Amino acid sequence: MMADLPTTAKAVIIGGGIVGCSTAYHLGKLGWTDTVLLERKKLTSGTTFHAAGLVGQLRTSANITQLLGYSVDLYNRLEAETGLQTGWKMNGGLRLACNDERWTEVKRQATTAHSFGLEMQLLTPKEAQDLWPLMTIDDLKGAAFLPTDGQANPSDITQSLARGARMAGVKIFEDTPVTRIIVDDGRIRGVETPAGTIECEKVILCAGQWTRTLAATVGVNVPLVSVEHQYMITERIPGITPGLPTLRDPDRLTYWKEEVGGLVMGGYEPNPVPWAQKGIPEGFHYELLTSNFDHFEQFMDLAIGRVPALETAGIKQLINGPESFTPDGNFILGEAPELKNLFVGAGFNAFGIAAGGGAGMALAEWVAKGAAPFDLWPVDIRRFGRVHQSTDWVRTRTLEAYGKHYTIAWPSEEHASGRPARRSPLYAHLKAAGACFGEKLGWERPNWFADLAAGEVARDVYSYDRPGWFDAVGREHHACRTAAVLIDQTSFAKFTLKGPDAARAMNWVAANNVDRAVGSLTYTQMLNDHGGIECDLTVARVARDEFYIVTGTGFATHDFDWIARTLPEGCNAQLVDVTSGFAVLSLMGPRARDILQSVTEDDVSNAAFPFGTARRIAIAGCPVLALRVTYVGELGWELHMPTEFAVTVYEALMAAGAPLGLINAGYRAIETLRLEKGYRAWGADIGPDHTPVEAGLAWACKMKSGIPFKGREAVAAQLAGGVKKRLAGFAVDDPEVVLLGRETIYRDGQRVGWLSSGGFGHTLGRPVGYGYVRNPEGVSEDYILSGRYELEVASVLVPCTVSLEPFFDPKMTRVKV
Structure with a gap:
C-alpha cells in the first residue's frame, strides 16, 4: 500500500477517524478526487472505535443544530449508497427532568428546537416511561422526546464513509503516519511520511487528540486535551428492545442506549480524569485505558435509581477510552489563522459521531470553496486567543467544562477555572468597588457591581427567572440613562493599520466609507462576497496613513484574521494587534460631557467634538484618544489610553463625577441598554449569514459613493430585489x-x-x-x-x-x- 503513495495531491487529510473519513467523503463528492487521506495506524483506531455512538441534534445554535441534522440525513442514506452497514437507527432521544429548574431548562430547549424546525415533544413522566419501560419515574417532572435523534455504530459508519470516499476517487492509506508538515516561507508545501513525501497546498488536520501536538509543530494552536471517558456495557436484559430510544438523564449525570439487547450506560462526572498530560504514548492505537471501577462507582447508585434492572444485570465490559475535549465544550473547525491552507476538524467532546457527518461536510466545503457553508462561529477555530496557547490553562478550563456537561446551563453562566488570567490595570480598583467579574478570552471584565455598603455580595446567583444581579444591573442602567456611568472596556480588541496604502486597503475591506478626514470615526461592517457580515467594528482615522480599529473582546483573533486576509494584494499597509497596549474607559450618560470637561482643558463641546469623531485630549495630564461613539444610546466617549495611565484617568473621572451621580457599570448593563436602542451584536443578531440589508444596516454601506468594496454587489442586489x-x-x-x-x-x-x-x-x-x-x-x-x-x-x-x-x-x- 505504501508503494502506491502518490507524490502530489490537491489536499491531504491527516487522520482516519469519523471526521477525517467524512471530510474525505465530502471532498470526493465536491469533485476533489485528488485528495489523499493518511491514517497513522488503522481507520477508527484512535478514539472513534470506542465512541458510545449516540446521535443528538439540538444545540443552542441554529447552524450547529443544522449541521448535526445533516449528520442524521447522511446516516439515513449512507448504507444504501455504499453497501456497508452503519448501525444507524433513528430511534429517537429522550431527555429527562427531575426538578423544577431542569424542567424549565428542558421546556426552553423544546422551544429552541421548535425555533430551529425540530419537533421536540414535551412528555409527562408516564408518557416517557411508555417509551422507556425499564425506568422508574418517581422523581420525574417531565421529559422531552426528539423523534429524529438516534444511534450508530461508530466503526461501521466510519468504514462506510471511507468506502464512499474511495468510490468518489479519494485515496486512503493506512499505516502511514505523517512525520512532518512541510512549511516553507509561510506556505504549506506538503507532508512527509516514512513512505515518502506528498506535495500539496492544503492540509486538513483531523487527528483527534493528536491534533494539538501536530499543529503546534507548524505554529498553529488547537486548544484541546485528552480526558478519560467511561461507559458500561451490560449483558442482555429482559425487556430491552432494539427500538428503545437513547436516554439522557442529566440530573443523574448519565446517558443510556440499547446495544444487542443490553444497555450502554455512561456519564459525565464532576471530577474528570485527565489523560496523557506528558504526551500520548508512542504507538497508542486500538487501545483502551484500564477500567477505573472506583471512579465509575459514583454513577452506579444514580443509574440504578433510574433503571433498577441494572443492579442484577451482568456487566460485559467497562470501556475507558481517552477523548479530546475543549475549553468551551464545542468542537473546532476551520482554517487556522496562523497558517493559510491548514484546516482543522478536531476536539469533538465525545459527540464526534453526532457531529461527524455535518462537520465533514462543512470542512470539505471550507477547503474547496474558501468559506464555510454557513456561519459556524460557535465552533470556529478563531474563537480562541492568547490564553489558549497554554496547555495548563486549556486543561484546567476543559476539565471544568467537562464536569459541567450535564449540569444546568444557566443563562449568562460564567466559568470559574483558570482565573484571573488577563487583568485590566483597574482590576483591583473595580474589585474593591464591588465588581462581579466575568471572563472572555481570558480577560476579567466587570459584569455588574454590588452595593457593598448595603450588604450586597459580588457573586452571581443564576436563575431561569430573574437572576441575582437583576436589581444591580437596573441601578447601572438607570444611572446611564439619567446621570453617567464609567465602564472598563480595556478588553476591547484594538488594531492599527498603517502604511501608504492604508486608506485604499481599508476602504476595500470596510462597507462604510473610512477614507475621510483625519479625526473621523466610522462605524462599519466588513462583508464577505455574499454580503454577509464578517466583522462589526469602529474605525478611527488617526493619521493620513493610519487607522485605529476597535472590535469586541471575543473577536480579536477572528477579526484580525479576516482583515489581514482581505486586504488587497500588494497593498503597503501593516496590520498590528495593539490590544494589550491600551486601556479603555467608556464614559456614558447625559452628564458625561460635564464630567469630562471638568478633567480636561480641551474643548469637548458638541461644536468642538461632534458625534462620530476622534480626538487626542489630555485627562488629568494623561494622553487619551477619545472616540465620540455610543453602544448604549447616550452621550458618551470611549477613552483609549496607554495602559500605564489608566488608574490616573479612572481616579480623576470618578472623583469629578461622584457629585454628578457617576457610578461604575458593567457588561450586563451594556446589554440591557443596547437592547432598548436596537444596537446589533455580532455573533447573535448579525454575522456571516446576515447582510446589512437584512439587519437594517444598509445605511452604513457606501452604496451611493461608487467606491468599490468587498460584498458591494450582493448588497446592491438585495437593495434592488x-x-x-x-x-x-x-x-x-x-x-x-x-x-x-x-x-x-x-x-x-x-x-x-x-x-x-x-x-x-x-x-x-x-x-x-x-x-x-x-x-x-x-x-x-x-x-x-x-x-x-x-x-x-x-x-x-x-x-x-x-x-x-x-x-x-x-x-x-x-x-x-
Whole structure:
C-alpha cells in the first residue's frame, strides 16, 4: 500500500477517524478526487472505535443544530449508497427532568428546537416511561422526546464513509503516519511520511487528540486535551428492545442506549480524569485505558435509581477510552489563522459521531470553496486567543467544562477555572468597588457591581427567572440613562493599520466609507462576497496613513484574521494587534460631557467634538484618544489610553463625577441598554449569514459613493430585489416574562423565526428581544408590521409587539449636544 503513495495531491487529510473519513467523503463528492487521506495506524483506531455512538441534534445554535441534522440525513442514506452497514437507527432521544429548574431548562430547549424546525415533544413522566419501560419515574417532572435523534455504530459508519470516499476517487492509506508538515516561507508545501513525501497546498488536520501536538509543530494552536471517558456495557436484559430510544438523564449525570439487547450506560462526572498530560504514548492505537471501577462507582447508585434492572444485570465490559475535549465544550473547525491552507476538524467532546457527518461536510466545503457553508462561529477555530496557547490553562478550563456537561446551563453562566488570567490595570480598583467579574478570552471584565455598603455580595446567583444581579444591573442602567456611568472596556480588541496604502486597503475591506478626514470615526461592517457580515467594528482615522480599529473582546483573533486576509494584494499597509497596549474607559450618560470637561482643558463641546469623531485630549495630564461613539444610546466617549495611565484617568473621572451621580457599570448593563436602542451584536443578531440589508444596516454601506468594496454587489442586489428575512424588535408587556434568545417567533400563528437576543429593558420596564422574520416569498416593512406576533417562551405563547425602530421612546431621550 505504501508503494502506491502518490507524490502530489490537491489536499491531504491527516487522520482516519469519523471526521477525517467524512471530510474525505465530502471532498470526493465536491469533485476533489485528488485528495489523499493518511491514517497513522488503522481507520477508527484512535478514539472513534470506542465512541458510545449516540446521535443528538439540538444545540443552542441554529447552524450547529443544522449541521448535526445533516449528520442524521447522511446516516439515513449512507448504507444504501455504499453497501456497508452503519448501525444507524433513528430511534429517537429522550431527555429527562427531575426538578423544577431542569424542567424549565428542558421546556426552553423544546422551544429552541421548535425555533430551529425540530419537533421536540414535551412528555409527562408516564408518557416517557411508555417509551422507556425499564425506568422508574418517581422523581420525574417531565421529559422531552426528539423523534429524529438516534444511534450508530461508530466503526461501521466510519468504514462506510471511507468506502464512499474511495468510490468518489479519494485515496486512503493506512499505516502511514505523517512525520512532518512541510512549511516553507509561510506556505504549506506538503507532508512527509516514512513512505515518502506528498506535495500539496492544503492540509486538513483531523487527528483527534493528536491534533494539538501536530499543529503546534507548524505554529498553529488547537486548544484541546485528552480526558478519560467511561461507559458500561451490560449483558442482555429482559425487556430491552432494539427500538428503545437513547436516554439522557442529566440530573443523574448519565446517558443510556440499547446495544444487542443490553444497555450502554455512561456519564459525565464532576471530577474528570485527565489523560496523557506528558504526551500520548508512542504507538497508542486500538487501545483502551484500564477500567477505573472506583471512579465509575459514583454513577452506579444514580443509574440504578433510574433503571433498577441494572443492579442484577451482568456487566460485559467497562470501556475507558481517552477523548479530546475543549475549553468551551464545542468542537473546532476551520482554517487556522496562523497558517493559510491548514484546516482543522478536531476536539469533538465525545459527540464526534453526532457531529461527524455535518462537520465533514462543512470542512470539505471550507477547503474547496474558501468559506464555510454557513456561519459556524460557535465552533470556529478563531474563537480562541492568547490564553489558549497554554496547555495548563486549556486543561484546567476543559476539565471544568467537562464536569459541567450535564449540569444546568444557566443563562449568562460564567466559568470559574483558570482565573484571573488577563487583568485590566483597574482590576483591583473595580474589585474593591464591588465588581462581579466575568471572563472572555481570558480577560476579567466587570459584569455588574454590588452595593457593598448595603450588604450586597459580588457573586452571581443564576436563575431561569430573574437572576441575582437583576436589581444591580437596573441601578447601572438607570444611572446611564439619567446621570453617567464609567465602564472598563480595556478588553476591547484594538488594531492599527498603517502604511501608504492604508486608506485604499481599508476602504476595500470596510462597507462604510473610512477614507475621510483625519479625526473621523466610522462605524462599519466588513462583508464577505455574499454580503454577509464578517466583522462589526469602529474605525478611527488617526493619521493620513493610519487607522485605529476597535472590535469586541471575543473577536480579536477572528477579526484580525479576516482583515489581514482581505486586504488587497500588494497593498503597503501593516496590520498590528495593539490590544494589550491600551486601556479603555467608556464614559456614558447625559452628564458625561460635564464630567469630562471638568478633567480636561480641551474643548469637548458638541461644536468642538461632534458625534462620530476622534480626538487626542489630555485627562488629568494623561494622553487619551477619545472616540465620540455610543453602544448604549447616550452621550458618551470611549477613552483609549496607554495602559500605564489608566488608574490616573479612572481616579480623576470618578472623583469629578461622584457629585454628578457617576457610578461604575458593567457588561450586563451594556446589554440591557443596547437592547432598548436596537444596537446589533455580532455573533447573535448579525454575522456571516446576515447582510446589512437584512439587519437594517444598509445605511452604513457606501452604496451611493461608487467606491468599490468587498460584498458591494450582493448588497446592491438585495437593495434592488428585496430580502427573505429581516431583523425586527419584539417587546412583551408582561414584565415577568424572561427573554434569553432563541424564543420562537410566530406571525399570524405561523413560525417565522426565533429571537437572536433577548433581555430586559429597565427604562422600558419590559422584556425586549430581536430576531429575523423569515418568509420565502419575501419580507418587506409592510409584511413585518402587518402581522400579529407571539413568542414561544418555555413552550408558552406570549403576545408581543413588533417594531423596526428602537423601543426606547424618543421622548425619553435627552438632547445629545
